[in-house]
Amino acid sequence: MTSPIIEFQNVKKQFGELALFENFNFSVEEGEIVSIIGSSGSGKSTLLRILMTLEDIDGGVVRVKGEPLWHMSKGDRLVPADKKHLRKMRNHMGMVFQHFNLFPHMTARRNITEAPMRVKGKSRQEAEREAMDLLALVGLQDKADSYPAQLSGGQKQRVGIARALAMRPEILLLDEITSALDPELVDEVLDVIRNLAKEHSFTMLLVTHEMYFAREISDRVCFFDQGRILEEGPPDKIFVAPEKERTQAFLNAFISA
Amino acid sequence: MELSELTPILLQGAWITLKILCLSLPVAGALAFIAGLTRLFAPTPLRQMARVYIEFFRGTSALIQLYWIYFVLPFFGLNLDAMTASVIALGLNIGAYGAEVVRGSVLAVPKGQYEAAVALNFTPWSRLWRIILPQSLINMIPPFGNLAIELMKATSLVSLITIGDLTYKAKTLADATLQVGEIFGLVLLIYFVMAQAMAFLFRWLEARLGRGLDRGGLRS
Ligand SMILES: Nc1ncnc2c1ncn2[C@@H]1O[C@H](COP(=O)(O)OP(=O)(O)O)[C@@H](O)[C@H]1O
Numbered sequence: 129m130t131s132p133i134i135e136f137q138n139v140k141k142q143f144g145e146l147a148l149f150e151n152f153n154f155s156v157e158e159g160e161i162v163s164i165i166g167s168s169g170s171g172k173s174t175l176l177r178i179l180m181t182l183e184d185i186d187g188g189v190v191r192v193k194g195e196p197l198w199h200m201s202k203g204d205r206l207v208p209a210d211k212k213h214l215r216k217m218r219n220h221m222g223m224v225f226q227h228f229n230l231f232p233h234m235t236a237r238r239n240i241t242e243a244p245m246r247v248k249g250k251s252r253q254e255a256e257r258e259a260m261d262l263l264a265l266v267g268l269q270d271k272a273d274s275y276p277a278q279l280s281g282g283q284k285q286r287v288g289i290a291r292a293l294a295m296r297p298e299i300l301l302l303d304e305i306t307s308a309l310d311p312e313l314v315d316e317v318l319d320v321i322r323n324l325a326k327e328h329s330f331t332m333l334l335v336t337h338e339m340y341f342a343r344e345i346s347d348r349v350c351f352f353d354q355g356r357i358l359e360e361g362p363p364d365k366i367f368v369a370p371e372k373e374r375t376q377a378f379l380n381a382f383i384s385a
Numbered sequence: 386m387e388l389s390e391l392t393p394i395l396l397q398g399a400w401i402t403l404k405i406l407c408l409s410l411p412v413a414g415a416l417a418f419i420a421g422l423t424r425l426f427a428p429t430p431l432r433q434m435a436r437v438y439i440e441f442f443r444g445t446s447a448l449i450q451l452y453w454i455y456f457v458l459p460f461f462g463l464n465l466d467a468m469t470a471s472v473i474a475l476g477l478n479i480g481a482y483g484a485e486v487v488r489g490s491v492l493a494v495p496k497g498q499y500e501a502a503v504a505l506n507f508t509p510w511s512r513l514w515r516i517i518l519p520q521s522l523i524n525m526i527p528p529f530g531n532l533a534i535e536l537m538k539a540t541s542l543v544s545l546i547t548i549g550d551l552t553y554k555a556k557t558l559a560d561a562t563l564q565v566g567e568i569f570g571l572v573l574l575i576y577f578v579m580a581q582a583m584a585f586l587f588r589w590l591e592a593r594l595g596r597g598l599d600r601g602g603l604r605s
Pocket residue numbers: 143144146148166167168169170171172173174175
């Protein structure tokens with residue numbers, strides 16, 4: 129077996145008085161699709177945000193592709209990462225946000241081309257060609273010149289996905305990407321992810337409340353409870369025969385909802 | 386004196402007022418951005434300096450600031466003519482208020498914008514110039530318009546360091562002719578017209594910038 133692409137080793141994360149993660153261990157294999165479920169406040173977003181370098185850690189080590197994310201090796205010691213190291217490591221990850229966070233002053237196309245041009249130094253021509261391919265992938269070729277305010281929620285989120293993909297991340301982080309959408313718009317977004325999942329060309333870590341979707345596309349499901357992974361396994365086990373009482377209660381609440 | 390004699394003299398003064406206004410506005414604007422952004426993003430010592438500048442110039446009298454620059458700095462070997470001293474003093478004073486406008490508008494951009502920019506691995510510089518500032522600019526314009534009018538009103542202080550601006554001309558004319566009613570009435574009118582012109586200019590600017598941004602959904 130190869131070494132994991134993501135590895136949390138004894139990670140500690142604290143928000144003031146709240147010790148959210150303590151001795152937190154977690155790993156993801158390359159190409160694996162992992163769904164994270166659990167009630168609100170259990171630390172699902174924080175896990176993704178630590179990986180996206182939006183939240184730092186208070187102890188332990190996070191490794192991405194074997195390299196410490198929040199640290200740098202100095203001799204045989206690990207010292208806190210500097211900005212340069214973080215910028216290098218960020219290239220491995222891309223994130224899609226619950227509230228899209230599209231840049232409102234840019235067209236859909238510019239939202240997608242801006243980072244490849246400014247960050248990766250691609251030519252405008254190349255970046256725009258790739259943007260059009262990505263817009264086609266998410267079914268929005270005809271919206272290239274629309275501003276976010278002119279798009280529906282589902283369309284915004286598909287641009288959000290295209291924008292993240294444009295940076296060619298190896299790890300895609302999806303944080304409740306359909307939670308802010310009207311029910312009838314959820315499927316058009318999930319379809320895009322479904323297609324990406326089929327190819328298994330990314331490692332995907334997704335926080336979701338869409339249980340059927342999670343069951344369908346995941347290799348593994350993790351149930352989060354108060355900053356711990358209470359139970360994890362293949363979707364057929366977690367959704368059909370969960371062992372822990374809290375997992376059962378959580379899933380039952382979903383079915384009856 | 387007839388109104389037709391008073392008016393040209395006052396307009397001469399108004400011309401000087403306008404000149405000082407036009408020179409100190411860019412100074413104030415530049416200082417507002419420099420100090421506002423420094424206060425937000427620079428390393429701690431610089432940030433503290435920006436903070437001291439902002440607090441000091443907002444917290445003391447503009448007239449005393451002007452006196453310092455014109456009357457006291459020469460003792461430290463810095464001799465400025467009255468015009469330069471006025472432009473610097475007014476620019477520093479209004480720039481300090483403007484810095485707070487810049488800071489507030491930048492902070493008002495939703496946090497998610499910053500996070501998306503980090504996730505896309507933009508440099509801190511690009512985050513600011515490409516993502517945050519374009520969105521905050523539109524919010525700065527109305528308060529900047531108010532400050533520009535404050536600046537115009539504050540120009541009357543320069544009459545106290547012998548510049549022949551509108552206020553100075555009015556004062557000397559009134560002393561000579563004792564026609565205080567007509568003179569100060571006219572002066573009020575001229576200041577008012579200038580203020581209206583500036584208010585109009587800034588509304589136009591806001592509408593123009595807003596036109597692109599309406600489509601961008603920055604304003605509802
Ligand atoms: N920036 C923050 N400051 C303080 N507390 C936070 C912050 N972010 C998250 N938390 C707290 O950490 C816990 C986990 O949050 P989060 O990871 O967002 O949970 P989830 O995504 O599972 O709903 C919650 O109790 C939340 O209030």
